[in-house]
Amino acid sequence: MTSDQHNEVSTNMNNTIIKIGMIGFSLQNTWAIKTHYPAIQQLSSNFQISALYNESLDESFQTIRQLKLENATAFPSLESLILSSNIDMILIAIHDKNYDPLIAEIVSYIQQLATVPNHNPIKYIFLDWPLNCSIEQIEYLVQETAKLDIQTVTSLQGRKSPYVMRAKDLISEGSIGDINSIEIAGNGAWYGYERPIKSPSYLYDMSNGKDLVSNAFAHTIDVVQYITQSHFKQINSMIFNNIPKQELIDDNGNRLGEFVEKKAPDHLLFQGKLMKGNVPVSCSFKGGKPTKKFTKNLVIDIHGTRGDIKLEGDAGFIEMSNLVLYYSGMKVEDIPSDASNGNVKTPGIYDAGKEVMEFYHLRNYNALFGNIFRLYQSIIDIHLHQLNLKSQQKFAYQGFQKEGYPTLADGLILYRLINSVFKSNLLGSTLDVSNLQ
């Protein structure tokens, strides 16, 4: 590489725009409207909505018109979007749909595109929620994108929560010493006795990865693994459907006397051992409207040899709730060395006089949007960094790194854990899960 070439790239860095082809993005897609859309708008020097595909072309036209998406073209088919739109990223963020047929189609069109001479290659596939399809389809997608040199992204956006990152930092700095236990209690309000008549039915359906286990719990346990930098080695679970019928309620919370069947679970008991430190993790995740009076709807207690961290939130959805972080402990630099023991810092040493406390809360943080926004930020960070280095290597997966973003390889590890949770319940066994990575 000549120095000129290097300069050329550097100069262009801030002008890099990732052109996005949005699949299933319309005014009706409230999730994407509240999260992906404003994130892309706020990062408009690096991201642009360039193409739209919806089952109804009119819906795409209407969306472009109402949102004034001046750079976007509506395509009549998925095929035409992929083959002729000249986009860099495909985004699929449709919560009420199983992605299996979509993924099959997308892969086949991308393979077709690869045979077109001088084509602009698709660089990214962003799948909002990796559990919205079968695990086989995710495995297929991971395999095919690897062949085509396409970077995957997925929405384990809880990892981008400032509270989660702060907890991770405190732990990796040694500020609570060795972790010796973790207790989690969550309340996923959707799965209880009442069903808001307007609440989307996909929440109560087991095929779209939006049930209590595959959604609320999955996000939480991904974050716990991320914070502690450890996967599980052994798990056990019990899954409950104690509320087989839900009563419909209107917008004002009035009971309508009409009952609907619920097949999805309303409670999960989960316990396991982390690989790192053999740490016991206990978790109780319940559905039902928040009637918990003496505890928050989301509580993660992390106890260590030299301190404690508590994460609390008003809703049992760590990926989109604003949280509060409490820390108390003794920083690693304040540990006296043990002169009688070769100056080793022994884990049990604790000097209450050196104890510090921290309370961390961003009063106006909109976590629903903010965590997705920060995920987009990290995409552009890595993207520019790679351009700068002239390295076109894929960012394989985030793992437990602080930098980067979750990919489908991260999603797949989580998916396997969630499958093991269902399996443990079904078999009535404690399962070894040390080989899911």
Added chain:
Amino acid sequence: MTSDQHNEVSTNMNNTIIKIGMIGFSLQNTWAIKTHYPAIQQLSSNFQISALYNESLDESFQTIRQLKLENATAFPSLESLILSSNIDMILIAIHDKNYDPLIAEIVSYIQQLATVPNHNPIKYIFLDWPLNCSIEQIEYLVQETAKLDIQTVTSLQGRKSPYVMRAKDLISEGSIGDINSIEIAGNGAWYGYERPIKSPSYLYDMSNGKDLVSNAFAHTIDVVQYITQSHFKQINSMIFNNIPKQELIDDNGNRLGEFVEKKAPDHLLFQGKLMKGNVPVSCSFKGGKPTKKFTKNLVIDIHGTRGDIKLEGDAGFIEMSNLVLYYSGMKVEDIPSDASNGNVKTPGIYDAGKEVMEFYHLRNYNALFGNIFRLYQSIIDIHLHQLNLKSQQKFAYQGFQKEGYPTLADGLILYRLINSVFKSNLLGSTLDVSNLQ
């Protein structure tokens, strides 16, 4: 029965004295000195220490002298105590001893006593802690006492805690509706990184039922079953010994640089389903000095369809800790009937305007002593009640009744559950425990 006979019994009621033969009761037995002894003293119109047996006769003499036990005789052997002391109750409350050999001896002497003409029969055997021996020995004792018409008593005294009884009342009155989940977190301070040099070694030994699982957890889970009036139908457990060496500390908490081996567990993860209502119960019990900054060392959260109960304590030993009870919910009498549904009171109905709260705490309650004291009170209540009715039937077991006291039949059910907890960990299985009763 003539009315005279009846009157005679009634008149004698308050003069009934249960004469106790204490086995292993001495000034060194700090547990009995702090609990059984003052309880008996305060109930001196109904209980009396009449006989003592210790391995050293001098120890018995010294105890009688120093405590001024004017009605007590020191016996040189267990045999002589049982055969010639004319007692009503045998009390064994020795925490550092496995009861197996004692039980075998006691049973044989009682059988011998039964052959003596006109003997005063032993009416009670009070075994402080049913897990201080093998389950086979408890089964044998239950069987033999039944044959000999001897009433057993055991120290599941957590059931007598005023907080536990209040929680039980609130639940059985329907004040939290149907229970839909329970979360327990305990911290048993004895089993952690440090070992006070004076702490008794039996705490770290697996043979005396004083380990984290057989003691701190066992008391707690007995109370949870008692409060909810339900046994478990399915359980899973994971047992940890993550701290294989403890550092000795002196009375001032100074570290002595000397390490001792620990074989007993320092953490238990337990989860299960209650028979009644299929209620999910989650439990994390840890050892280690209390460094929990953001939660109490004992927390039991009980969530129901119409309210919540929280029990909190400073130490993870529910049977001897003073607690605080918090209640919030809607009383059953305030539930509106659903006219459209045959005036049925549906579980989901909740009117926040009718919500009441209760905070229950006895500032000066000495739970260590108090719960044992209340257990003695209930013995005399049932005893007098039976005399009054001229019914000499045994009080078979307490079960989930409010009245009465735990017997070895109750202890046996708990023992079987604890054995299942060890077995579940060993086998790596979720176990069906619905047949332990």
